[in-house]
Amino acid sequence: MIYLYTSRFPFGQIAESFLSAELKVASSFGQEVTLVPMKDDKKKRQVPSFVLVDRPLCKMGVWLKALALLKVFLPGSLSLWRCCKDNEFSCRYIGDAVKYLFAAQLVYEDLRQKTSISNQSVFYSYWLSYGPLAFAAYKQEYPNSQHVFISRGHGSDIYSTLVGIYYPMRKFALQGLDRVFVVSDYGRSFLQKKYSEFSSKIELSRLGVIQPLKVSPSGSDSVKRVVSCSSLVSLKRIDLLYASLISFVETTGISIEWHHFGGGELFEDMQQKIKQKTTFRLHCCLHGMVDNEKILEFYENNHIDCLISVSTTEGIPVSMMEAISYGIPLLSTDVGGCKEIVTNQTGLLLPQNYSQEEFNTKLSEIIENRDTYSKSTIDFYNAAFNAKHNYSAFYQIIQSLSHADSSH
Structure with missing residues (x-):
């Protein structure tokens, strides 16, 4: 089973719409995929029949959320106080730190529920943000876990502070991932240079789109x-x-x-x-x-x-x-x-x-x-950028990671 943590997909009009193409290709590998969005809304997009949607993060009660927020300010692996040791942290990023640590706490609690009923699964964060933090906290608490933890990296979630965003404890997050799949070669090089100790687990994996049946027609008008x-x-x-x-x-x-x-x-x-x-x-x-x-x-x-x-x-x-x-x-x-x-x-x-x-x-x-x-x-x-080629290669790597981990 692959648990895919998203920001909103399959809900909303445009959020992460590019995941539709990836999931169509994933079906050819016989993989069961469960989408776990952080937020939902009334509009839900169609997903392939083999894809499930699990909404514990969307439906989490007020008291559980309050407890998760409280934990951000208490000692622990996902504590705000750990950010003080982070070279990239400054007081102006406190808001970002609390926001993403809180989200990571929610994902962490969901992880504990899912891993209790599964022997080996792949936990896949679509963004290099709060998901990997939760994965790292889980691996720290359960170092002998047989689960596989991966993340994609796109743009602002890679360059973060360069565009005015702070993702807490990036080194801790990278340490907890088995592989980071970056959508651009520029982004891959950026992460490998900045976090050279993790360079072997950072690799290029481009996104792609489904080939259309028709192309944009040639023009004959003056406009x-x-x-x-x-x-x-x-x-x-x-x-x-x-x-x-x-x-x-x-x-x-x-x-x-x-x-x-x-x-x-x-x-x-x-x-x-x-x-x-x-x-x-x-x-x-x-x-x-x-x-x-x-x-x-x-x-x-x-x-x-x-x-x-x-x-x-x-x-x-x-x-x-x-x-x-x-x-x-x-x-x-x-x-x-x-x-x-x-x-x-x-x-x-x-x-x-x-x-x-x-x-x-x-x-x-x-x-x-x-x-x-x-x-x-x-x-x-x-x-x-052909989706069939790029996503087939991606899911072959996921399968190899799963098999390698289960053989240990």
Whole structure:
């Protein structure tokens, strides 16, 4: 049995939507998977028949939560006081420390329940955050356990303090994991250099998306269409993208139809910015939070010249994987692992603090060569981000870890 701890999946509209592709491939390995989300809501996505959903963390009572919070302030393996010995900790991170230690306490209690009825299971945290902390605390208390503990690492959960987030006791968490699967080579190198004593258990395992039946059609109209797909939060700099697009159409005279998919705390601010300053050559459509299936339908039924990202930090965005699978080229800031998917086959990179001239030149080049890029992006997708290939390799490794542990 694999217990997969998620933030919200399979609940919500967009949270961890990329897990759908992974679970479809997992079915071919005959693995039983139980999803254990931290939060739920009314909207639940469909999952394959072999996937169970267990919600003890969502349904935990007030008194149990209060006890877990109290334990954060008492001596123990998941205590706030242990953070004082952490070189990365400072007083400004107390809020983050309490938040993630509390979540780890909840997962730890759930672990104890599940391990009492299972001889050997794989416990898999989708994020390198509170889950691995709980795993480490469990292994510290039960050092002879036959269970396997693994985690993925994506973007902000790897670079953490670089983007203003503190994940407590990272070395302790890594010590408790049997393997860390990082979605980008950049992220793998970052972790291996920073925590060299654990480098042998940190490896690359890319995400992937299911190959679509159709690709984005070639365009014949005079209007050029670009998309962006992300949460509307400050790190994604969608306000900067909007300003760049306004300047682009005014400078080049090229009309642009811009579609943004994704909601977030800055959604209303973005709506106001568009109302206050607009130009007839730029048509804006903020779709808000949309089911992933609707986004893919849009890609399939509309000619799209480019997907643009101007974020300050990324792992390797699944939105980019989806775009290239449909033959849509990419324009992105050179941050995190983006250079591993934005290559001379798939698009062009911008400096993080790009000039307007650089933006204009590179977007124009992609628009002019869109159909040439379209074929090479699909070839690159099949070689690097095909879900069937990447997730098959991932679950083969999980099986080998399980067999190796049971033979000891």
